Amino acid sequence: MILIDxxxxxxxxxxxxxxxxxxxVKGILKADSQLPSVRKLAxxxxxxxxTIQKAYTLxxxxxxxxxxxxxxxxxxxDIEGLSEQNAKFYEDLKDMVKYAMDRGISKDDFMEHAATYxxxxxx
Amino acid sequence: MILIDxxxxxxxxxxxxxxxxxxxVKGILKADSQLPSVRKLAxxxxxxxxTIQKAYTLxxxxxxxxxxxxxxxxxxxDIEGLSEQNAKFYEDLKDMVKYAMDRGISKDDFMEHAATYxxxxxx
Amino acid sequence: MILIDxxxxxxxxxxxxxxxxxxxVKGILKADSQLPSVRKLAxxxxxxxxTIQKAYTLxxxxxxxxxxxxxxxxxxxDIEGLSEQNAKFYEDLKDMVKYAMDRGISKDDFMEHAATYxxxxxx
Amino acid sequence: MILIDxxxxxxxxxxxxxxxxxxxVKGILKADSQLPSVRKLAxxxxxxxxTIQKAYTLxxxxxxxxxxxxxxxxxxxDIEGLSEQNAKFYEDLKDMVKYAMDRGISKDDFMEHAATYxxxxxx
DNA sequence: GTGGTCTAGACCACA
DNA sequence: GTGGTCTAGACCACA
Numbered sequence: 001m002i003l004i005d006x007x008x009x010x011x012x013x014x015x016x017x018x019x020x021x022x023x024x025v026k027g028i029l030k031a032d033s034q035l036p037s038v039r040k041l042a043x044x045x046x047x048x049x050x051t052i053q054k055a056y057t058l059x060x061x062x063x064x065x066x067x068x069x070x071x072x073x074x075x076x077x078d079i080e081g082l083s084e085q086n087a088k089f090y091e092d093l094k095d096m097v098k099y100a101m102d103r104g105i106s107k108d109d110f111m112e113h114a115a116t117y118x119x120x121x122x123x
Numbered sequence: 124m125i126l127i128d129x130x131x132x133x134x135x136x137x138x139x140x141x142x143x144x145x146x147x148v149k150g151i152l153k154a155d156s157q158l159p160s161v162r163k164l165a166x167x168x169x170x171x172x173x174t175i176q177k178a179y180t181l182x183x184x185x186x187x188x189x190x191x192x193x194x195x196x197x198x199x200x201d202i203e204g205l206s207e208q209n210a211k212f213y214e215d216l217k218d219m220v221k222y223a224m225d226r227g228i229s230k231d232d233f234m235e236h237a238a239t240y241x242x243x244x245x246x
Numbered sequence: 247m248i249l250i251d252x253x254x255x256x257x258x259x260x261x262x263x264x265x266x267x268x269x270x271v272k273g274i275l276k277a278d279s280q281l282p283s284v285r286k287l288a289x290x291x292x293x294x295x296x297t298i299q300k301a302y303t304l305x306x307x308x309x310x311x312x313x314x315x316x317x318x319x320x321x322x323x324d325i326e327g328l329s330e331q332n333a334k335f336y337e338d339l340k341d342m343v344k345y346a347m348d349r350g351i352s353k354d355d356f357m358e359h360a361a362t363y364x365x366x367x368x369x
Numbered sequence: 370m371i372l373i374d375x376x377x378x379x380x381x382x383x384x385x386x387x388x389x390x391x392x393x394v395k396g397i398l399k400a401d402s403q404l405p406s407v408r409k410l411a412x413x414x415x416x417x418x419x420t421i422q423k424a425y426t427l428x429x430x431x432x433x434x435x436x437x438x439x440x441x442x443x444x445x446x447d448i449e450g451l452s453e454q455n456a457k458f459y460e461d462l463k464d465m466v467k468y469a470m471d472r473g474i475s476k477d478d479f480m481e482h483a484a485t486y487x488x489x490x491x492x
Numbered sequence: 493g494t495g496g497t498c499t500a501g502a503c504c505a506c507a
Numbered sequence: 508g509t510g511g512t513c514t515a516g517a518c519c520a521c522a
Contacts, residue, residue, distance in 0.1 A: 038509075039510090049500095051497085054498095068510085069257055069505070070507040071507070071508095074252075089226070094236075097237055097240035098240070103144070103212070104148055105212070107241045110237060130435060134438055134521060173522060268472070271473060272471070294507045297506080300506085328472075335472070338465065339465065339482055344486070346458065348395070353487040356462070360462060363467070364470065382513090406493075408493085409494095416513085417515070417516095418514095418515095419516095420514085422497095423512090423513095436494090438520070439520075440494065
């Protein structure tokens with residue numbers, strides 16, 4: 001369910017956070033279902049438990065999961081973090097548009113490419 | 124001409140590279156015109172000369188500038204780096220679309236926002 | 247009579263202690279009436295009997311209940327623990343005021359909010 | 370400037386976060402002034418750098434400070450986290466009022482105590 | 493030198 | 508067993 005890409009420049013904990021966000025948003029992990037335990041997932045991925053711990057702490061801060069001491073971590077029912085996440089996403093998109101404009105990439109070029117990428121993944 | 128934003132999360136050298144790229148692409152810095160010397164710019168911005176050096180080295184590798192030993196750095200005539208830069212940009216855009224799709228952001232939402240940002244900055 | 251809120255950050259045993267304190271203080275559980283047995287309550291709430299045991303032990307230490315060997319746990323007649331409980335509560339309130347003052351929350355703001363909360367719950 | 374209380378039940382990183390919040394909110398640490406480096410503070414307090422790192426990361430997430438790679442951590446100009454902090458505080462106060470009501474502590478008792486504590490610290 | 497990430501491993505509270 | 512906190516110490520990017 002979780003795969004680490006060591007070629008990826010992002011830190012491991014960020015990859016894990018990102019992966020769980022997707023699984024939760026897509027509904028593959030249902031509300032109140034239990035996540036793998038810190039130690040178990042650490043073993044499976046052969047990484048340090050602290051790294052998983054960090055990822056879970058971030059997911060909790062973002063409102064995606066909630067911990068029960070002595071029991072484990074569970075998927076939250078109302079994902080509070082979502083709108084904040086999206087706001088951050090649109091900020092990034094804005095930066096990207098600015099970057100494109102600064103380099104003379106036209107609106108049409110930008111839009112066509114984006115549309116294509118949306119299409120590709122859909123197929 | 125160059126401003127460092129310390130609130131910006133990107134490293135200083137990256138901000139400098141980015142800024143010069145824009146100045147060159149927009150034609151504000153003409154071909155063969157001289158860039159400020161490493162030491163001078165470092166003094167002006169009160170930052171470490173190593174940081175400027177790193178930025179200039181990257182700009183050179185990307186084909187935006189060329190050095191003449193003992194004289195300084197100059198803006199390249201044919202910007203070889205541009206298409207490569209753009210290729211990298213489109214890779215990032217693709218990642219961004221993937222991220223959006225994973226979070227259930229629709230094509231329409233994405234496109235509308237992007238269009239708006241293009242519009243905003245134009246004004 | 248007892249409900250566990252898994253979203254609650256407090257440990258389960260603390261929630262149980264708190265709930266019984268309220269039931270006893272409010273007189274819903276009368277003096278000398280019997281509490282559910284450790285095993286029965288554990289079954290009902292589907293939690294570990296150790297957790298109930300811990301809660302009952304704490305309630306006994308605080309003077310809210312007394313055990314009779316082989317028979318069970320019963321509500322105390324004179325709740326010795328109450329003044330001690332209240333003392334602890336006022337300590338917490340003091341910490342809260344200190345926290346508020348440190349953050350520049352004015353006395354008036356504090357009092358108004360507290361008054362409102364008292365009002366709300368009364369209704 | 371920072372003191373660790375080992376009798377305090379709260380974890381060390383939380384004490385550090387709390388202390389810096391107060392220093393920043395009270396204006397003792399001015400905007401853009403530099404915090405002690407992770408390693409230096411760790412040495413001074415004889416605790417592990419990771420613990421300081423954790424505290425600084427939290428302060429950053431709350432918007433109290435911002436990091437510059439290779440330079441250090443600095444006090445933020447606009448403390449975004451403040452209103453959120455206060456909202457959380459009022460939630461806690463609400464819980465406290467609920468607790469008091471459940472134990473039969475009257476509004477008047479509550480208010481008088483709070484007022485006294487405000488007075489005490491003022492003196 | 494400065495922060496950021498990660499590993500290895502310990503100890504604690506809770507269930 | 509489960510998460511939470513902490514220490515010790517390494518390696519990296521950045522300045």
